[in-house]
Amino acid sequence: MLDVHGFISETNDTNIFLVRHGELQTPFADACLPGLTRKMIFEIAQTEDIVCREKNLSLTELYSADEAFTTGTMGELTPILQADGRVVGTGKPGPMTKRLQGLHRAYAYEHGDVLPFG
Numbered sequence: 001m002l003d004v005h006g007f008i009s010e011t012n013d014t015n016i017f018l019v020r021h022g023e024l025q026t027p028f029a030d031a032c033l034p035g036l037t038r039k040m041i042f043e044i045a046q047t048e049d050i051v052c053r054e055k056n057l058s059l060t061e062l063y064s065a066d067e068a069f070t071t072g073t074m075g076e077l078t079p080i081l082q083a084d085g086r087v088v089g090t091g092k093p094g095p096m097t098k099r100l101q102g103l104h105r106a107y108a109y110e111h112g113d114v115l116p117f118g
Contacts, residue, residue, distance in 0.1 A: 003031035007056040011070050014078070016057075017041065019067035019089075019096045024052035037071040037104070044103045050096075059084070067094030076108075077101045 001016075003009040010016060010032035017038075018025045024045055026038065045052035062068055067089045068080035077100055079093040093101075 002059075003027075005056070007031075007058060008062060014070035014072035014075060016062075016070050016080070017068065018057060018061060018065040019069075019094060020061070020065055022051070022096070024050060024096070025055055025057060025061075026052070027057050028054045035071060035073070037073055037076065040104060040107055041071055041077075041100065044100065044107055048103065062088065065089060067097050069093075069097045069100070077104055 001008060001011055008016060008027050010027070015026060015032060015035045015038040024041070026041075029038075042052055044050075062080075062083050063086045065088055068083070070078045070080060072078075077097060079097050080088050081091050081093075082088060
């Protein structure tokens with residue numbers, strides 16, 4: 001989860017976002033894959049006037065975040081309720097996470113491709 005400098009990079013196959021004072025923060029994509037769902041969140045945030053910035057993030061920032069979630073193709077947006085045994089935020093999915101889950105579903109439905117079965 002940490003890069004060679006000790007900053008948060010990603011989780012297993014997912015990108016990570018923190019919410020702090022209504023702002024989204026995510027690690028630079030130099031030590032993690034720049035995921036498609038991560039990219040969607042950037043696009044959604046821009047459309048919704050939500051500040052979203054890349055920065056080096058410490059574990060302390062994760063522990064003290066208002067909210068945190070991961071993004072990935074299979075898991076979409078998944079709230080992080082605890083990290084290293086510490087409760088993140090209130091320990092429940094926060095309002096920004098819930099809002100972005102709904103916005104992501106709508107975005108994926110509108111922009112996604114239908115794959116044939118069989």
